[in-house]
Amino acid sequence: MNEALQDLLDLLDLEQIEENIFRGQSRSAVVPRVFGGQVAAQALVAAGRTVPEDRLAHSLHAYFLRIGDPGVPIVYTVDRMNDGRSFTARRVVAVQHGQPIFALSASFQRPEEGFEHQEPMPDSPDPATLPTSEERLRAYGHLDRAVVDRFLEARAAVDVRYVDEPPYGKFGEPREPHSQVWFRTNGKLGDDPLLHVVLATYVSDMTLLDSVLLAHGRGGWAVGDVVGASLDHAMWFHRPFRADEWLLYDQQSPSASGGRGLGQARIYTQDGRLAISVIQEGVVRAPRA
Template sequence: MQTIQELIKLLNLEKVGENIFSGNSYTIGSPQVFGGQVLAQAVNAAHRTIPENRFLHSLHGYFLEAGDLKVPINYKVEEVRNGGSFSTRRVTAIQHDKTIFILAASFHQQEEGFEHQANFDKDIKQPEELLSWDDMLVKFGDFLPKSTKEFLNVKRPIEFKPIRVPNPLDPKNLPPTEQVWFRLKGKPENLDFRTKLEILTYISDYNILNAAFNPNASKYNFGNTQTASLDHSMWFFRDFDFNDWMLFTAESPNAFGARGLSRGNIFTRDGKLIASFAQEGLLRPKKK
C-alpha cells in the first residue's frame, strides 16, 4: 500500500447487513492488525449511520484481542442516541466470532462558539531540514538492526519525518516526548471532511508509544518489549487540509506496571490545532 487512494479503499468498508460492515487488513510490519486501521475502519462504519450534517468530535476505543491479518473484520454499529445536536454510536469489531475491539464515538453538528488552543512551537525544525523514514532506509540501511530495517522497508501511503532520530547502535535514555512531521504521499485532492478524519485517525496510532519508551530507551526497545495498544482516545476540533506537512507531538506523563501513557496534539504547519489524542499501551519487557 503506497498511495492515499489505496488507504482510502482499505478504510472504506463493504456493507454486508443492516448496520454491519466488513473490511480487510494490510500489515505495517507487525504480525497483527495495526490498531490505527481498526480505529479508522470503525469510524468509517459509524460514519455510514450518521446524518451528513454531523461530524466526529470524539472517540474512545479499547483493543481487546490481536487482529488476524488474513481474515476480514466485521464491524457492527449500534445507534445509541440521536439527539438534537449530538449523535452517539457504539461499534463492535468481530473476528473469529470474538470481539476484538469496541469504539464509542460522538458526532456533533457544527455550531459557532468562542475558542482558544494550545501554543504551537514556531521554532521547531521544519520538514525540509529532516530525514524521512524512506531517507533513513536509503542512507543508513546497511547499518540498521534487522528489525528496524524490515519495519522501514514496508511501503506506506504516509511520509514521516521525526524531529529527533535516536541512534539504534548507541541507545540512550531520552526525554518522554516525541515530535514527528507527516504528510500523505501523492496528491490528496478533493477529500471530504469525513474521509480526512478517518485518515487522521489511522495515522494517530503511529509513533504514539515512542514517548513512553524514550526515558528507558537505553535498555528497552520494540525488539525486546512486548507492545500493544490498550486504548485510544481522540478529540477533533477544526477542519484542515492534507496538502502540506502536519505535526504530531506527544508526551508521556507515566510508565508503570508494564503500561505506558502518551498524550498529545496534532497541528497544521501554520500552527492550527486540529486534534488531540491519548493512548495507554502495553510495555511488557520480554523474559530472556
C-alpha cells in the same frame, strides 16, 4: 496519489453487508497482526457511514481487546446510540472469529460557533528540511534489512518525518520523553472531512508511544528490546484540517508503570491551529529472558 495511498483508501472503504453492519479487509502490519490504526480507522468509517452528512466527528474513545488476524476480514457492527439535535453518538464493535477484537465509541456534532482558545503550537523545524523515513531507516546499519523493508512498506502511504532520532535510531540511554513527528499522506485526498479524520486516526497509532520508549532508552519492536501493544486510544477533533497537508504530532509521556505506558499528544496544522488531541495507553514490557 501513489499506489500505496490508493491501496490504503481501498482498505478503508468498507463493504456494507446489512444495515449497520460493515465488512473490512485486513492486512498485516510490520508485525504479524492487524495494525491498530487500521482497525480504529475502519471502525470510524463504519460509524460515519450511519451519521447525517452535516455532523462532523469530534471525538472517539476505543479499546483494543484482542490481536487482529490479518488473514481474515473484520466485521463491524454499529449501534446507533443517540441522534440528538446537535450531537450523534455511535458504538462500533469489530469482530473476528466470532469474538470482539476492538470497541469504539464516537461522537459527531453539527458545526456551531462558540468560545475559542488553544494552547500555542510548540517550536518545530520546517518538515521539508527533515529526512524522510526511508532516508533515516536506510542509514541505520544496526537494523535488519528485512525489518527496514517491512517498515517502509507498511508506512508507504504516509510521509512521516521525525524531528529528532526515533527510538530505534538512537537507544541505550534515556532521553526526554518527548517526540515530534510531521506527517501527511503521500498524495492529495478528496474534500470529505470524515476522510481526513479517518486518515489522521490511522496515523495516530504509529508513533504515540515512542515517548515512553525514549524515557527508558529503549528502541522498541525494531530492535527487539520491548514487547508492546495498544490498549486504549482517545482522540478529540477540535478544528478542521487536511491529512494531505503537513501536521505536527507533538507527543510526550507523563507516566509509565505496571507494564503500561501513557502517551499524550497534540496535532497542529502547519499554520499553528490545534487540530487534534490524542491520548493512548499501551503495554510496554521488557522481553522475557
